[in-house]
Amino acid sequence: MKYGYFDDQAREYVIARPDTPLPWINYLGCEDYFGLISNTAGGYSFFRDARLRRITRYRYNNVPFDVGGRYIYIRDNTLTPGPSPIGRGRGEGFWSPSWQPTQCSLEDYTCRHGLGYTTIGSTYAGIRAETRYFVPLGQNLEIWQLTITNQRLTPADLSIFSSIEFCLWDGLDDQTNFQRNFSIGQVEIEDEVIYHKSEYRERRNHFAYFACSEPLAGYDTQRDTFLGPYRGWDRPAAVERGQSFNSEAHGWAVMGSHHVKIVLAAGESREIRFVLGYHENPQEDKFAPPNSQTINKHTVKPIIAKYLNKSNTDAAFAGLRKYWDSLLSAYQVQSPDEHTNRMVNIWNAYQCMATFNMSRSASFYESGIGRGLGFRDSNQDLLGFVQMVPERARQRMLELAATMLPSGGAYHQYQPLTKRGNNDVGSNFNDDPHWMIIAVSAYIKETGDWDVLNERVPYDNAPGSETSLYEHLERAIQYTLDRLGPHGLPLIGRADWNDCLNLNCFSDTPGQSFQTTTNKEGNVAESVFIAGLFVHACREMAKVATRYQRLGDAGQRNQIANRFTLLADQMTQTIYAHGWDGEWFVRAYDDFGHKVGSKDCEEGQIFIEPQGYCVIAGIGLENGYAQKALDSVNKHLATRHGILLQQPAFSQYYLYLGEISSYPPGYKENASIFCHNNPWVMAAETIVGNGDRALDYYLRINPSAREEISDLHRTEPYVYSQMIAGRDAPTHGEAKNSWLTGTAAWNYVAITQYILGIRPTFDGLMVAPVIPLRWKGFKATRKLQGVTYHIEVIRQGPGNTVSLSIDGQPIAGNVVPRPTGGEKSVRLTAVLC
Numbered sequence: 001m002k003y004g005y006f007d008d009q010a011r012e013y014v015i016a017r018p019d020t021p022l023p024w025i026n027y028l029g030c031e032d033y034f035g036l037i038s039n040t041a042g043g044y045s046f047f048r049d050a051r052l053r054r055i056t057r058y059r060y061n062n063v064p065f066d067v068g069g070r071y072i073y074i075r076d077n078t079l080t081p082g083p084s085p086i087g088r089g090r091g092e093g094f095w096s097p098s099w100q101p102t103q104c105s106l107e108d109y110t111c112r113h114g115l116g117y118t119t120i121g122s123t124y125a126g127i128r129a130e131t132r133y134f135v136p137l138g139q140n141l142e143i144w145q146l147t148i149t150n151q152r153l154t155p156a157d158l159s160i161f162s163s164i165e166f167c168l169w170d171g172l173d174d175q176t177n178f179q180r181n182f183s184i185g186q187v188e189i190e191d192e193v194i195y196h197k198s199e200y201r202e203r204r205n206h207f208a209y210f211a212c213s214e215p216l217a218g219y220d221t222q223r224d225t226f227l228g229p230y231r232g233w234d235r236p237a238a239v240e241r242g243q244s245f246n247s248e249a250h251g252w253a254v255m256g257s258h259h260v261k262i263v264l265a266a267g268e269s270r271e272i273r274f275v276l277g278y279h280e281n282p283q284e285d286k287f288a289p290p291n292s293q294t295i296n297k298h299t300v301k302p303i304i305a306k307y308l309n310k311s312n313t314d315a316a317f318a319g320l321r322k323y324w325d326s327l328l329s330a331y332q333v334q335s336p337d338e339h340t341n342r343m344v345n346i347w348n349a350y351q352c353m354a355t356f357n358m359s360r361s362a363s364f365y366e367s368g369i370g371r372g373l374g375f376r377d378s379n380q381d382l383l384g385f386v387q388m389v390p391e392r393a394r395q396r397m398l399e400l401a402a403t404m405l406p407s408g409g410a411y412h413q414y415q416p417l418t419k420r421g422n423n424d425v426g427s428n429f430n431d432d433p434h435w436m437i438i439a440v441s442a443y444i445k446e447t448g449d450w451d452v453l454n455e456r457v458p459y460d461n462a463p464g465s466e467t468s469l470y471e472h473l474e475r476a477i478q479y480t481l482d483r484l485g486p487h488g489l490p491l492i493g494r495a496d497w498n499d500c501l502n503l504n505c506f507s508d509t510p511g512q513s514f515q516t517t518t519n520k521e522g523n524v525a526e527s528v529f530i531a532g533l534f535v536h537a538c539r540e541m542a543k544v545a546t547r548y549q550r551l552g553d554a555g556q557r558n559q560i561a562n563r564f565t566l567l568a569d570q571m572t573q574t575i576y577a578h579g580w581d582g583e584w585f586v587r588a589y590d591d592f593g594h595k596v597g598s599k600d601c602e603e604g605q606i607f608i609e610p611q612g613y614c615v616i617a618g619i620g621l622e623n624g625y626a627q628k629a630l631d632s633v634n635k636h637l638a639t640r641h642g643i644l645l646q647q648p649a650f651s652q653y654y655l656y657l658g659e660i661s662s663y664p665p666g667y668k669e670n671a672s673i674f675c676h677n678n679p680w681v682m683a684a685e686t687i688v689g690n691g692d693r694a695l696d697y698y699l700r701i702n703p704s705a706r707e708e709i710s711d712l713h714r715t716e717p718y719v720y721s722q723m724i725a726g727r728d729a730p731t732h733g734e735a736k737n738s739w740l741t742g743t744a745a746w747n748y749v750a751i752t753q754y755i756l757g758i759r760p761t762f763d764g765l766m767v768a769p770v771i772p773l774r775w776k777g778f779k780a781t782r783k784l785q786g787v788t789y790h791i792e793v794i795r796q797g798p799g800n801t802v803s804l805s806i807d808g809q810p811i812a813g814n815v816v817p818r819p820t821g822g823e824k825s826v827r828l829t830a831v832l833c
C-alpha cells in the first residue's frame with residue numbers, strides 16, 4: 001500500500017494522507033540553520049549544532065510519536081467551538097491545516113517534500129490553507145509562507161495562530177535540568193516580533209526571533225497560558241476562545257504564537273508570512289542602550305524586514321530551487337528503470353547532502369544530543385556528496401584529518417562546533433584511518449586537486465604538529481602495520497566497520513558501553529574486513545604515489561608505489577591463507593583466536609562485510625574466491641528484502657562477541673539487512689561482471705522500489721533507512737532509522753559508479769557499465785572538473801566489454817582523458833558487447 005506518490009517533474013514526494021506509518025520527514029536548510037519537518041509539520045530547528053544551539057523544542061519518545069513543531073491553527077470566528085473541557089473542542093471551529101495537532105478530517109491533505117522545502121496544505125470547511133516552509137540560502141532563518149483561500153461563497157472571518165515552543169538552547173539540558181530551566185526563560189516583544197532571549201543576560205550573545213508579516217491581534221509567549229491548564233497542542237485555550245492572552249514568559253516554558261485576524265471575501269486569497277530565526281550580536285554590542293538589558297536589535301531588524309516581504313521571500317525560494325538544480329546536475333541518468341532514475345537524479349543525491357550536513361546527529365531516530373561527527377561515517381559520506389560540493393568536501397576532509405593522531409589512528413568522533421576529537425569515545429576503532437584514504441582519493445579523482453595533499457594539517461588539532469595531508473595517509477597505513485595480530489591480519493581494536501563486533505570487550509554489566517569498556521589486551525582479535533579495507537587503501541595509495549609529483553621523479557614515485565602494492569599483495573596472501581573459509585571469507589578471529597564468520601561456528605557463520613569489501617579491493621579475482629564468496633552471499637544471505645548482515649543470527653548473548661549478539665535476531669547488526677553494506681555486494685557483483693545480480697540487489701533495498709509495500713517498509717519511500725528487519729525478525733521487511741546512514745553514499749556509489757559504471761579516476765572519466773542483460777542501454781550526463789560528458793550507452797551484445805568513442809571517434813580503453821582543447825562538453829558513446 002502507498003501513502004503518496006513521486007512527482008519526479010517537481011522533484012517532490014507527495015504524501016496524500018497524514019497518517020503515515022511513521023512520521024515521514026524532510027530537512028530544511030543546507031548551511032548553518034537547519035530544521036527537521038515531518039509530514040504533519042512536526043520537528044524542530046537548530047543552528048549548526050543540534051545539541052548546543054537548539055532553537056525549538058522537540059520531545060523524542062513522545063506519544064503520539066510526532067508532536068510539537070511548526071503548527072498553525074485556523075479558527076473560524078463564526079463557528080462556535082464546542083464546550084470544553086472534555087471530549088469537545090477539537091475540530092469544532094478550529095483546525096490545523098497540517099492535520100496535527102488537532103487531527104480534524106481534512107479534505108485534500110497533501111504534503112510535498114521537496115529539496116530543502118516542504119509544503120503542507122489542506123482544505124477544511126471551505127478554507128484552503130497551504131504553508132511552504134524553507135530556509136533561504138545564506139540565512140539563519142526559516143520562512144513559513146501561509147496562503148489562505150476562502151473557497152466559500154460567503155466571506156470568512158478567521159483567526160490565524162502560529163505556534164512554536166522555544167528550546168533553552170542546550171538540547172540535553174533542556175530535557176533534564178528542570179529545577180534551573182523553569183526559572184530562566186525570558187522574552188522581549190517589540191514591534192510585534194517575539195524575541196527569545198533566555199541566557200542572553202549572561203554568556204550568550206545569540207537569541208531567536210519569531211516575526212509575522214501582519215499586524216497582530218495578540219500574541220503569546222508563555223506556553224501554559226496559551227494552551228491552558230491540562231491541555232495539549234490539540235486544544236489550545238487561546239485558539240478555542242479566539243483570542244491570545246498576550247502572555248509574557250517569565251520562566252517556565254517559552255513559546256511564540258502570533259494571532260492574526262482576517263476577513264476574506266468569497267474566493268479571496270491572502271498570504272501571511274512568518275519568519276523564525278537565529279541571530280548573533282557582537283559580544284560588546286549585545287544591548288541597546290548599552291547599559292540596559294534590552295537586546296540590541298539594530299543588526300537583526302533589517303533581516304526580519306527583508307524576509308517578511310513577499311517578493312524577497314519568493315526570490316529566496318527561487319534561489320533555493322536553482323541551487324538544488326545545480327547540485328543535482330552533476331549526475332543525471334535516463335535508464336529503463338524509474339526507481340534508478342529518481343533515486344540517482346533526485347533523492348539519493350539529496351540524502352547524501354543530508355548525511356553530509358547532519359552526519360548522524362539529528363533525525364527522528366537520532367536525538368541531536370548524542371554523537372559528534374563520526375570519523376569513518378563522515379569519510380564515507382564524502383563518497384556520495386563530493387561531486388556536488390567539492391569545496392566543502394575539501395574542508396570536511398581537512399577537519400577530519402586534523403582529528404587523526406600521530407600514530408595514524410583517529411578519534412572515532414569529533415564535535416562539530418569545536419572540531420575537536422571526542423575524548424569519551426577516544427580512538428582504536430582500527431578501520432577508521434583507512435576511510436580517510438578512501439575519501440581523499442575519491443576527492444582527488446573528482447577534482448584533480450592534487451594540492452590538497454600538500455596541505456599542512458595537525459594531529460589531534462595540536463599546533464606545531466602539522467605535516468602534509470599526504471603524510472597523514474601514510475601514517476594511516478602504518479597504523480595497521482603496527483597492529484597486526486597472530487595471523488598477520490589487522491587487530492580489530494574496539495570494533496571495525498561493524499561497531500557491534502566487540503571482540504575485546506567482555507561486558508557483563510548492564511549499561512556499560514560495548515565499545516569503550518575494553519577489557520581485553522587486544523593483541524589477538526583480528527579483522528578480515530579491515531584486511532580487505534587495508535588492501536583497498538594500499539592500492540589507492542599506490543595510484544596516488546605514482547602520480548603525486550612532490551614525491552620525486554617517476555622512478556622514486558614508482559618505488560613508493562611499489563611498496564604499497566607489495567603491502568596489498570602480502571595482505572591478500574594473508575587473507576587467502578587465514579581469511580578464507582572454503583566458500584567465503586572469514587569475518588574475524590576472536591580473543592581466543594577462534595574464527596568468527598566461519599562454517600566452524602554454530603551461529604554467525606557467514607558475514608556480508610568481507611565478501612563485498614574484499615572483492616571491491618580486488619581480492620579473490622585471480623583464484624575464483626570472489627565469485628565463490630558472492631555465490632555464498634546469494635545462497636545464504638540474500639532475501640527478497642535485501643542481503644542479511646550475517647547468518648545464522650545469534651540466538652543468545654555471547655560475552656566474547658559483544659553488542660552484535662545483544663540485539664534480538666533479525667535486528668540491527670544481529671542479522672538485519674544492514675543497508676550500508678548491501679551496495680558493497682552490488683559493486684562486487686559488477687566487478688565479477690554480473691549486472692543482473694547487481695541491479696537485482698540494488699532494487700531490493702531501493703526505497704522507491706519498495707514504495708508499494710509502504711505499510712510493511714514503514715519509513716519514507718524516498719530515502720534509505722539504516723536497516724530492514726531480517727528474516728529472523730518477526731517483522732521481516734520493516735525498515736528503521738531512516739535518513740542518516742552511510743547507506744546513502746554507498747548506494748549512490750554502487751549505482752552511479754559501478755552499475756551505471758561512470759566513475760572518475762585519477763586519469764579521467766571511466767565509462768564501464770555493468771548493467772542487466774535486459775537493458776538496451778541508457779543515457780547520462782556527468783559533470784567533472786568543468787566538463788559535461790553526455791554519455792550514451794548502447795547494448796549490442798550480452799557482455800560488459802566497452803568500446804568507447806568521442807564524437808564518433810573510437811578511443812582505446814574505457815577511460816576518457818580530460819579534454820586538452822578547453823572543450824566544455826564531450827559526447828561519448830559506449831557500446832557494450
Ligand code: BGC
Nearest residue numbers: 371498499500515659668669
Ligand atoms: C548501533 C550501531 C552504532 C553503535 C555506535 C550501536 O548501538 O547498533 O549501529 O554504530 O551503536 O553508536
Ligand code: NOJ
Nearest residue numbers: 360376377497498499500
Ligand atoms: C552505524 C555507525 O554510524 C557506523 O559507523 C557503523 O559502521 C554502523 N553503524 C555499523 O555498525
